[in-house]
Amino acid sequence: xxxxxxxxxxxxxxxxxxxxxxxxxxxxxxxxxxxxxxxxxxxxxxxxxxxxxxxxxxxxxxxxxxxxxxxxxxxxxxxxxxxxxxxxxxxxxxxxxxxxxxxxxxxxxxxxxxxxxxxxxxxxxxxxxxxxxxxxxxxxxxxxxxxxxxxxxxxxxxxxxxxxxxxxxxxxxxxxxxxxxxxxxxxxxxxxxxxxxxxxxxxxxxxxxxxxxxxxxxxxxxxxxxxxxxxxxxxxxxxxxxxxxxxxxxxxxxxxxxxxxxxxxxxxxxxxxxxxxxxxxxxxxxxxxxxxxxxxxxxxxxxxxxxxxxxxxxxxxxxxxxxxxxxxxxxxxxxxxxxxxxxxxxxx
Numbered sequence: 557x558x559x560x561x562x563x564x565x566x567x568x569x570x571x572x573x574x575x576x577x578x579x580x581x582x583x584x585x586x587x588x589x590x591x592x593x594x595x596x597x598x599x600x601x602x603x604x605x606x607x608x609x610x611x612x613x614x615x616x617x618x619x620x621x622x623x624x625x626x627x628x629x630x631x632x633x634x635x636x637x638x639x640x641x642x643x644x645x646x647x648x649x650x651x652x653x654x655x656x657x658x659x660x661x662x663x664x665x666x667x668x669x670x671x672x673x674x675x676x677x678x679x680x681x682x683x684x685x686x687x688x689x690x691x692x693x694x695x696x697x698x699x700x701x702x703x704x705x706x707x708x709x710x711x712x713x714x715x716x717x718x719x720x721x722x723x724x725x726x727x728x729x730x731x732x733x734x735x736x737x738x739x740x741x742x743x744x745x746x747x748x749x750x751x752x753x754x755x756x757x758x759x760x761x762x763x764x765x766x767x768x769x770x771x772x773x774x775x776x777x778x779x780x781x782x783x784x785x786x787x788x789x790x791x792x793x794x795x796x797x798x799x800x801x802x803x804x805x806x807x808x809x810x811x812x813x814x815x816x817x818x819x820x821x822x823x824x825x826x827x828x829x830x831x832x833x834x835x836x837x838x839x840x841x842x843x844x845x846x847x848x849x850x851x852x853x854x855x856x857x858x859x860x861x862x863x864x865x866x867x868x869x870x871x872x873x874x875x876x877x878x879x880x881x882x883x884x885x886x887x888x889x890x891x892x893x894x895x896x897x898x899x900x901x902x903x904x
Contacts, residue, residue: 558869559586562625563617563647565638567592567601570652571629573818575679576604579627581824582861584869589617614638618645625868628652631721632729636661639676643668648675648868650860654738655881657729659889662882669878675867677874678881679860682739683746685812686833686855691797692747693853699841700801707783707798708743710736711790717764724766731767732786733758733888740784741884744775748782750883751775755900756891761789773891776900797839804843810836812855824858831855 562585564571571592579585589609590601601610609616617623618641626642628635629652636656642649643665655678656662669676682688695703721727722735753776758768770789775782797808814831824830833852841850863875887903894901 557584560584560624560648560865560868561586561588561622562627563587563589563591563620563623564601564627564629565591565614565617565642566629566652567597568594568629571627572597572600572604574681574815575627575629575652577818577823578681578857579861582858582865584865585625585861589620589623591617614641618642618647623647625650625864631727632657632734633721633727635729636665639665640668643672643674643676646672646674648864650677650679650864651881652679653681653742653881653884654678654729654734654888655878655885657734657885659882659885662878662885666878666882675864675874676878677860677864677867677876678878680739680742680876680881680884681857681860682743682812683876684831684856684859685814686831686852687796687808687810687812687839688743689853689855690839690850691799691806691808694799694806694839694841694850695747699803699843700799700806701803701843703780703799703801705781705783705798705800706744706747707785707795708740709790709794709796710740710786711793712736712786712788713791714788715762717762717766722767732769732788733771733773733891736786737771737773737784737888737891738884740786741773741887742880744782744784745880745883745887748775748777748780751777751782751887751903753900754887754890754894754903756894758891758895761787771891773887775887803845804841806839806841806850808837808839814855814857829854831857 587605625648627650755774757772759770761770770787773784799806831854838849866872867874890901
């Protein structure tokens with residue numbers, strides 16, 4: 557199998573905890589270089605990839621002709637510039653979500669990748685959450701009949717404002733809509749396509765916060781309402797997914813286990829049942845035909861990198877296309893416009 561010589565750009569928690577263990581578990585990738593600067597991250601990079609070259613200058617990666625792929629795990633406001641430089645240097649690129657902070661940036665990167673015959677993808681890995689895959693299967697099997705309402709939550713409880721770029725109002729791309737919202741939007745569009753209209757309520761609820769930490773986003777489709785919600789002051793969580801149709805409903809509590817397993821240092825290649833949810837958080841199907849627990853599908857974040865490898869080596873479309881990730885940013889921008897103008901925005 558051909559090995560793709562890969563460089564990680566950024567080795568904070570996003571790179572070290574959530575990306576590197578997943579990429580390392582997929583055959584075909586070889587980590588040759590890692591760009592990071594803090595002593596803590598340098599130490600971690602050397603421990604995780606002792607054969608990789610640790611660098612503090614991005615140009616060393618850009619000028620290395622052996623590097624095929626650059627994986628960007630950086631603050632959101634740096635995605636565009638770093639991706640642009642990598643594409644101009646002839647490298648394939650995977651960007652951590654959200655793709656960019658503005659639609660025009662995404663469009664420019666898409667054109668640059670196309671013009672140079674390069675693969676450009678975005679890590680919308682939560683398409684492969686176990687709970688979302690289960691919802692997708694329920695809908696594809698028509699168990700609810702015609703779906704009329706879908707509600708998804710990504711709630712947390714963190715009442716203290718942390719320092720860092722995600723909470724900084726002076727840096728583009730901060731706040732919960734770009735962070736957790738990009739996941740929820742991507743999942744909804746994966747299921748239902750692009751909405752016709754959008755309405756948003758975006759708030760700052762925590763004392764001392766500078767960027768939004770709560771939102772409710774309504775996506776309107778013919779005969780269907782989609783509600784996406786996330787907040788940082790949700791101590792007692794409700795259902796993660798609630799889906800209603802002409803035959804009944806599907807309700808799902810709990811969360812995919814992959815994130816917590818990665819935090820604990822577990823790796824997919826060492827776990828025979830990676831991504832398997834415990835039975836106590838399986839979703840409940842209640843329809844005119846049956847009432848039962850639905851076994852959760854296995855989550856599998858590796859699909860992002862498996863699809864990326866196939867795209868680079870075989871010429872297939874990546875599992876997440878740059879155009880799909882760009883549409884998430886289009887919806888975020890429409891949501892912000894809706895909030896500013898306090899009205900429903902016609903999207904298409």
